[in-house]
Amino acid sequence: MRDVAVVGVHMLKFGRYPDKDVVQLASETTIAALKDAGCSIKDIELVASGNLYQSNAMIGQRLMKEIGATGIPVINVANACATGSTAFREAYYSVASGAYDTALAVGSEQMGKMGLLGAGGGGDRAYSTEGIMGTGLMPGVFGQAGVEHMRKYGTTQEQIAKIAVKNHEHGVLNPNAQYRKETPLEDVLNARVIAWPNTLYMCCPTGDGASAAVLMSAEKAKKYTTKPVWVAASILTSDPYQERNPTMFDINTVTRNAAKQAYETAAIGPEDLDMVELHDCFATAELLHYENLGLCGDGEAGKLIDDKETYNGGKIPVNVSGGLLSKGHPLGATGVANITEIVWHLREEAGDRQVKGAKTGLAHVIGLGSACTINVLKR
Amino acid sequence: MAQETTTEKKTNPIVKFLRIPEKYPEEAAYFWGMQCGGCEAKFLGARLACGKCGETDKLSEVKFGDEGEIYVFSVVHQTVPGLEAPYVGAIIDLDDGVSIRANVYGLDPEKPDTNWFGKRVKMFTEVTAQDREGNDVVAAKFKVQE
Numbered sequence: 001m002r003d004v005a006v007v008g009v010h011m012l013k014f015g016r017y018p019d020k021d022v023v024q025l026a027s028e029t030t031i032a033a034l035k036d037a038g039c040s041i042k043d044i045e046l047v048a049s050g051n052l053y054q055s056n057a058m059i060g061q062r063l064m065k066e067i068g069a070t071g072i073p074v075i076n077v078a079n080a081c082a083t084g085s086t087a088f089r090e091a092y093y094s095v096a097s098g099a100y101d102t103a104l105a106v107g108s109e110q111m112g113k114m115g116l117l118g119a120g121g122g123g124d125r126a127y128s129t130e131g132i133m134g135t136g137l138m139p140g141v142f143g144q145a146g147v148e149h150m151r152k153y154g155t156t157q158e159q160i161a162k163i164a165v166k167n168h169e170h171g172v173l174n175p176n177a178q179y180r181k182e183t184p185l186e187d188v189l190n191a192r193v194i195a196w197p198n199t200l201y202m203c204c205p206t207g208d209g210a211s212a213a214v215l216m217s218a219e220k221a222k223k224y225t226t227k228p229v230w231v232a233a234s235i236l237t238s239d240p241y242q243e244r245n246p247t248m249f250d251i252n253t254v255t256r257n258a259a260k261q262a263y264e265t266a267a268i269g270p271e272d273l274d275m276v277e278l279h280d281c282f283a284t285a286e287l288l289h290y291e292n293l294g295l296c297g298d299g300e301a302g303k304l305i306d307d308k309e310t311y312n313g314g315k316i317p318v319n320v321s322g323g324l325l326s327k328g329h330p331l332g333a334t335g336v337a338n339i340t341e342i343v344w345h346l347r348e349e350a351g352d353r354q355v356k357g358a359k360t361g362l363a364h365v366i367g368l369g370s371a372c373t374i375n376v377l378k379r
Numbered sequence: 380m381a382q383e384t385t386t387e388k389k390t391n392p393i394v395k396f397l398r399i400p401e402k403y404p405e406e407a408a409y410f411w412g413m414q415c416g417g418c419e420a421k422f423l424g425a426r427l428a429c430g431k432c433g434e435t436d437k438l439s440e441v442k443f444g445d446e447g448e449i450y451v452f453s454v455v456h457q458t459v460p461g462l463e464a465p466y467v468g469a470i471i472d473l474d475d476g477v478s479i480r481a482n483v484y485g486l487d488p489e490k491p492d493t494n495w496f497g498k499r500v501k502m503f504t505e506v507t508a509q510d511r512e513g514n515d516v517v518a519a520k521f522k523v524q525e
Contacts, residue, residue, distance in 0.1 A: 248451070
């Protein structure tokens, strides 16, 4: 496998774009990422386009028709919330393998005001188990995941709520974040409960957005940038057999397996990370991933947030972008957007929220069902 | 001459791993599944293969009991329109070694408590809806044993 660099990145500010269609969102961010890379669509040899809710709609090929249909291979990628990062991984391996010299990864999503995530339509409603035999919707699933940590270690709702406080505070400094408003602890705890222990501010919003990255072989990258950001590891795992899974989804083992492979491949340990952009679809998820990614020992996640170690400026800044809670979570876009965020910091282009001296970053996403992607980036 | 047709109303389970006996409700509905003769893993409902070891030949049907305990829970406030909320949505560990997603009754959803962990629960069933053909649909729920 040869070295691969990220040479261009871009993300749209996440939010609501009711007057644009998703191909337009993908096109805007792709044109901007190509500009950032200093190359054109004609230099791209493969496109991996991630989109979940319209995964059968050939978004990748429609994107090409919009910005330059060159006839190159186009793969449409879907992997739940890990859609964008799996598209990134496709682009990465296409270059690392030596088969292609440049590749584009683009993630996009238009969710409108989707409401209940995970609710299926169609079929005879009488046979839907939602709310009749437990819950399979994301807020309840991630509520249960957090409650498991409470059972094992006595973690409190207040500790988990502090994560939402942190991420909303971080989001204030991010011009690309959907929400840029602080939420003090009392407001988080008093907000209406969605699925205990997660209140409204502990849940990520739905929204629209897109993000793109241009990847090149080392040799080619050097012609386009003086600040290549290297992909030190690009890992994908699925959830192995576990007794309660998938009645109770196991987001922990799949992440731990990916983290182990990522650290080995990148030849680092968690202590070498300068920043982490992880999958905080709900505040309870971030709590668990502190331990799953080895940022602290098992049972110590509550203490990590109590001690503010994951704030920007702390021992290991987590989600300085504001995370999904504040930045937003247009599903297909997220996996490319959190890589884009890290690239900006490693290039020292992150403005007010810059993590000082950042050289190594880790991007993590979980797609429930389940997929885990971890990408480690280095300057 | 007009011919009268009678359609026999059926009673269907909301999920395939809940079996409704012919003489329901006099005879209780029960959870069923399969066990792997190779690695002994248990699964809800029908299986083509063992999801743990991949064995395709040694699966046999098993009946599961109706008692267990609360492993974890959430209290769901925002749900499908028309359903009662908030409700306790739990993961129940059946004594027989499989886990079920279920609503739990006998707990106050406004007061979630860590003392709910490990509470003993017992399954009951009831008709929760009629499907498009007018058949009864039966679901399983759990009640706290005091």
